[in-house]
Amino acid sequence: xxxxxxxxxxxxxxxxxxxxxxxxxxxxxxxxxxxxxxxxxxxxxxxxxxxxxxxxxxxxxxxxxxxxxxxxxxxxxxxxxxxxxxxxxxxxxxxxxxxxxxxxxxxxxxxxxxxxxxxxxxxxxxxxxxxxxxxxxxxxxxxxxxxxxxxxxxxxxxxxxxxxxxxxxxxxxxxxxxxxxxxxxxxxxxxxxxxxxxxxxxxxxxxxxxxxxxxxxxxxxxxxxxxxxxxxxxxxxxxxxxxxxxxxxxxxxxxxxxxxxxxxxxxxxxxxxxxxxxxxxxxxxxxxxxxxxxxxxxxxxxxxxxxxxxxxxxxxxxxxxxxxxxxxxxxxxxxxxxxxxxxxxxxxxxxxxxxxxxxxxxxxxxxxxxxxxxxxxxx
Amino acid sequence: xxxxxxxxxxxxxxxxxxxxxxxxxxxxxxxxxxxxxxxxxxxxxxxxxxxxxxxxxxxxxxxxxxxxxxxxxxxxxxxxxxxxxxxxxxxxxxxxxxxxxxxxxxxxxxxxxxxxxxxxxxxxxxxxxxxxxxxxxxxxxxxxxxxxxxxxxxxxxxxxxxxxxxxxxxxxxxxxxxxxxxxxxxxxxxxxxxxxxxxxxxxxxxxxxxxxxxxxxxxxxxxxxxxxxxxxxxxxxxxxxxxxxxxxxxxxxxxxxxx
Ligand SMILES: Cc1cc2nc3c(=O)[nH]c(=O)nc-3n(C[C@H](O)[C@H](O)[C@H](O)COP(=O)(O)OP(=O)(O)OC[C@H]3O[C@@H](n4cnc5c(N)ncnc54)[C@H](O)[C@@H]3O)c2cc1C
Ligand SMILES: Cc1cc2nc3c(=O)[nH]c(=O)nc-3n(C[C@H](O)[C@H](O)[C@H](O)COP(=O)(O)OP(=O)(O)OC[C@H]3O[C@@H](n4cnc5c(N)ncnc54)[C@H](O)[C@@H]3O)c2cc1C
Numbered sequence: 259x260x261x262x263x264x265x266x267x268x269x270x271x272x273x274x275x276x277x278x279x280x281x282x283x284x285x286x287x288x289x290x291x292x293x294x295x296x297x298x299x300x301x302x303x304x305x306x307x308x309x310x311x312x313x314x315x316x317x318x319x320x321x322x323x324x325x326x327x328x329x330x331x332x333x334x335x336x337x338x339x340x341x342x343x344x345x346x347x348x349x350x351x352x353x354x355x356x357x358x359x360x361x362x363x364x365x366x367x368x369x370x371x372x373x374x375x376x377x378x379x380x381x382x383x384x385x386x387x388x389x390x391x392x393x394x395x396x397x398x399x400x401x402x403x404x405x406x407x408x409x410x411x412x413x414x415x416x417x418x419x420x421x422x423x424x425x426x427x428x429x430x431x432x433x434x435x436x437x438x439x440x441x442x443x444x445x446x447x448x449x450x451x452x453x454x455x456x457x458x459x460x461x462x463x464x465x466x467x468x469x470x471x472x473x474x475x476x477x478x479x480x481x482x483x484x485x486x487x488x489x490x491x492x493x494x495x496x497x498x499x500x501x502x503x504x505x506x507x508x509x510x511x512x513x514x515x516x517x518x519x520x521x522x523x524x525x526x527x528x529x530x531x532x533x534x535x536x537x538x539x540x541x542x543x544x545x546x547x548x549x550x551x552x553x554x555x556x557x558x559x560x561x562x563x564x565x566x567x568x569x570x571x572x573x574x575x576x577x578x579x580x581x582x583x584x585x586x587x588x589x590x591x592x593x594x595x596x597x598x599x600x601x602x603x604x605x606x607x608x609x610x611x612x613x614x615x616x617x618x619x620x621x622x623x624x625x626x627x628x629x630x631x632x633x634x635x636x637x
Numbered sequence: 638x639x640x641x642x643x644x645x646x647x648x649x650x651x652x653x654x655x656x657x658x659x660x661x662x663x664x665x666x667x668x669x670x671x672x673x674x675x676x677x678x679x680x681x682x683x684x685x686x687x688x689x690x691x692x693x694x695x696x697x698x699x700x701x702x703x704x705x706x707x708x709x710x711x712x713x714x715x716x717x718x719x720x721x722x723x724x725x726x727x728x729x730x731x732x733x734x735x736x737x738x739x740x741x742x743x744x745x746x747x748x749x750x751x752x753x754x755x756x757x758x759x760x761x762x763x764x765x766x767x768x769x770x771x772x773x774x775x776x777x778x779x780x781x782x783x784x785x786x787x788x789x790x791x792x793x794x795x796x797x798x799x800x801x802x803x804x805x806x807x808x809x810x811x812x813x814x815x816x817x818x819x820x821x822x823x824x825x826x827x828x829x830x831x832x833x834x835x836x837x838x839x840x841x842x843x844x845x846x847x848x849x850x851x852x853x854x855x856x857x858x859x860x861x862x863x864x865x866x867x868x869x870x871x872x873x874x875x876x877x878x879x880x881x882x883x884x885x886x887x888x889x890x891x892x893x894x895x896x
Contacts, residue, residue, distance in 0.1 A: 266832040269709060273823040307825030320826035330825075 261562030263325070270326055274333035277306065283337035289464035290340065290609050295420050296464055299341055304375025308334075308345060313357055318370030324499075328506040328561040335510025336517065339613030340464035342510055346503035347416040347465075348372070352379025352425050355496040356443065359484045368423055368443060380421035381500075382412040382444075382470050383493050390626055393436045393490060397428035397472065406430070406442065406482070408475040411454070414620075418468035419453040422446045425496075426472070427489050439489035443481040450475040461612035498571040499564060500621045501578040505557045508578070508585035508617035512550045515585075515592035515610045519543065522596055522605070539595055546588045553581040572634045579627035582617035589614040638691040638785070638807075640682040642715070642751045643738055643765070644675040646699050646706040647758045655865045671706045673815040674753025680820040681783055681813055682751055683714045689785045692716050694745060698726060698737055704836055711831035712823035719745065723840040728853030731759070735767030736855065740846040741839060742772060749790070750810040754779060765812035775805055778812040 263271075281302055289296050303309055311327040313319025320326075327349060335342030353372040356364060371377040388394040397410025408428055415424075424444040431438035444451060454469030484492045520543065523534035533539050556577040563570035589611035593600035600607050618624045648667040656663050671679070682693045695710035697703050698721040707718035721741050729737065742750060750772075752765030762778075769776035782793035786804070792811060794801045805811075823831075841848065849855055875885055890896045 265705070265708075266828050269705065269712065269823070269831075270825065270828050272709075273712070273825075273828065277822055306822050307827070311825050315826065320824075321829050322825060326825065326829075 261325075261558055263329075263558070267326060267329060270322075271329055271333060273306075274330050277303075277308075278333045278337045282334055282341050286338035286340070286606065287603070287609070289338065290461075291463075291603070293458070293463045295466050296338075296341055296344075297420065300344060300375065300378065300420075303341075303345065309348060309375030309378075310353065310369075310373025311349065313353065313369065313373045317357065317365055318373035320373075323565045324502065324561040325558060325565055328502060328557060331503050331506040332510040332513070332557075335507040336514035338464075339507060339511050339610065339616075340462045342507040343416060343462050343465050343504075343616075344378075346500065346507055347381060348379045348421075350500040350503040351381030351416075351496055352421075352423055354499050355381075355425060355441070355483065355492060356423075358495075359441075359492055363480070364443065364483065372423060377422035378417055378420055380415055380417040380424045381496070382415045382424050382426045384412060384414045386411065386413055390623060392427075392493065393439070395427060395429050395439055397426070398432070399428040399430050399440060399442060399477065401430065401479075401486075405476045405478050408442065408444070408450075408472045408477050410472055412470040412472075414457065414467055415470050416465055416467055416620075418456070418466040418470070420466055424470065425483065426470070427493055430486050430489075434487060436490040437487050439493070440486050441483040441489040441492050442477050443483055444472075444475065444477060448475050448477070459616075461609070461614070461616050463612075495571075497621055498574050501574040501627075502557065502560045502564065502570075504617055504621045505553070505560065505574070505577040505581040508581040508614065509550065509553050509557050511610050511614045511617070512546070512553065512581070512585040512588040515589045515607050515614075516543070516546050516550060518605065518607055518610075519546070519592045519595050522599075526597075526599075533595070542591050542595060546591055549584045550588060553577070553584040556580050572631055575622070575627040575630040578617075578621065579624055579631070582614070583624060585614035585617055586611075638685070638689065638748045639694070639746055640685065640691050640749045640751060641694045641696050641742060641745055641747045642675065642678045642682050642710070643753075643768070644679065644695050644697050644706055644710060645672045645753070645756045645759075645764075646670070646697060646703040647672045647756055650757045657865060669702070669706065671709060672753050672756045672758075674755060674813060676753075676820045677815045677817050678751035678753055678811075678813045679710055679713060679715065680818045682749075683821065684818070685749075685783065685785060686714070691749075694719065696738065696741060696745065697721065698729070698734060698741075701838075704838075707836055708828075708831040708834075709823060711834055711836075712827040713821055714824070714827065718834070718836045720836055720838045721840075721844070722838050725841045725848075726852050728856060729851065730856035730858035731761050731763040731767060732857055733851050733853075733855040735764050735771060736850045737844065737846060738764065739768045739771035740844045742768065744839075744844065748807045750774075750808070752810065752812045754812045754814050762812070765810060769810040772808075772810070774808050774810055776810040776812070777803055777805055780811045780813045781817040783811065783813075 307320045310319035311322045312324050315321045331346050356368050399406040399408045426442050426444045430440040450473040452471050454471045457467040526533045560573040560577040592607040646669050649670045654663050685691050693715045694717040695715045696719050755762035779795045780792045781795045784791045790805045
């Protein structure tokens, strides 16, 4: 597999880094501690083109590619996991499926506002009884003339009340099982649609994660995304792309923790020397960076395959599995190398460790990634 | 209004180290950036473009890789960019640099030329004023504010302990300070557009310039020696009353047999 971080990507990284350091990093601690959704950052990201990186200009996007988008998630997540997932869920799980599976009319209607960041997107698949087993959907959408009647409850939905456009999955024909699931574009403010309970979380605490409640919501037929019964396939394909975004979030968290640890280990003195001078610290850092670089190659490969319009779902699963487990391992080691200070909120590594955990869970747990990869191997 | 911003690509001196043996900068592995004062000039030009309308061109002389600095300028919002690059321009001092830039500026045409106050590597602060002299146009240095009023510019010129407000006719040249603004970020789509844009590269043959006054041969400056200043001992801070402060200073001066 051939891929390259081209010159434009390098210039983008320079810009992402400056933005992350100046605009995102200063808020990260507060966003976490106060469980505050960083709306002002989302607006700023919109101003500089972050919210529609891989979409063509005619749909309000930036005319970039997936690698450029992934690099943005990585750089932002180095300093704030919350902001990283907001960007990832918006781009990969809402704007991307509308771009990839939407009719021309749907793209015209929804994509420009999403890509320009005037509106924020969300993706609603999970239900109380349909997590890993996403096929067990209990939400229903019943065709009634020119609209569907949507009923049911979704849980754990990222961007929640701050989103404007939601991709919602529901059963249009229970008898058909997974082939009876359809996808709908639901807008904030539709009668009967409200936000329920907000989750209190271990990490990515600034990202809103809520229940969505649908009670006899009239969704126009025009808002059916893809064909009736095609929702499950659409969700799985969307998650293939989303996994690269989450892998990039994990990658950023790992690298961010290493960067913090490098600085700290040079400063902190014990036994009259910097802790960086102990061979254990050096070897730990070597392992942390090596794993993180390996994760980076997997993540960039998956993004480059998507850009090359080649199959990438197995590679995306590998990238997410490895990057998320790397993030967990590296952030844990980062806390260890910080000693007691690392366990306090004075340093960001404990937050990074809490943030890293979710990357092993959402958009398919590590177990699910292993199922995807092994199913491909044993085909 | 045609604004041309002269930008120099410089090593990021915050990351630069000096080779103690030769006294020269170790450039390997040091990232290159747009000279900070020049980036402020670019921001000032883009702000004027937003306020009163203007066409902004970024101009740089340098090796082929200086193109990246120009792409960054385009990604921030400059309309055009021109690179002056030719081995024959190599080794230019400030005189040869300003002669060359002035000739390119004549070819480009301009109402306003913005230069940085000084480059963080060469540090002479000579190129801007020299260009203005070659072109025979008014110049104001150390500018921290620019406003277009009618067909003139009102500018604020900074001194160490004061400032002047001046009104300048156009065409003119200003050298600006990095403290004047916070340069905008590049735009994501702007970066992709910047790499699709064509940046003309002008060589000696494209310019009407005296070949005896360019490059190393045309440079009257000769560097005899460059060396790193030895570091003084770390300072000491006393937070005391003025009386006591004076006493401590005198004591130290006596200790060192200065008084
Ligand atoms: C902060 C956060 C944000 C989220 N955002 C979104 C969102 O925006 N949109 C959305 O739709 N969902 C979202 N989710 C939901 C998330 O994708 C699910 O939590 C995840 O898919 C796991 O489902 P579950 O929680 O029901 O766990 P379960 O499916 O109950 O899994 C429990 C454990 O069992 C394991 N397991 C399950 N089945 C198998 C099996 N067959 N073989 C082996 N092991 C198995 C799992 O791997 C896991 O370890 C979010 C969740 C969180 C916590
Ligand atoms: C004492 C001394 C001796 C030197 N001798 C030599 C030598 O022998 N050989 C040699 O190769 N170099 C030499 N240099 C370096 C050379 O003079 C400068 O690199 C170059 O001429 C620009 O001057 P500066 O860096 O001082 O820029 P300044 O005059 O500080 O720059 C002011 C502004 O002019 C503009 N500008 C300057 N350079 C460019 C450019 N290339 N393109 C576009 N805009 C520009 C920018 O807007 C900049 O902010 C010497 C420097 C010094 C200090």
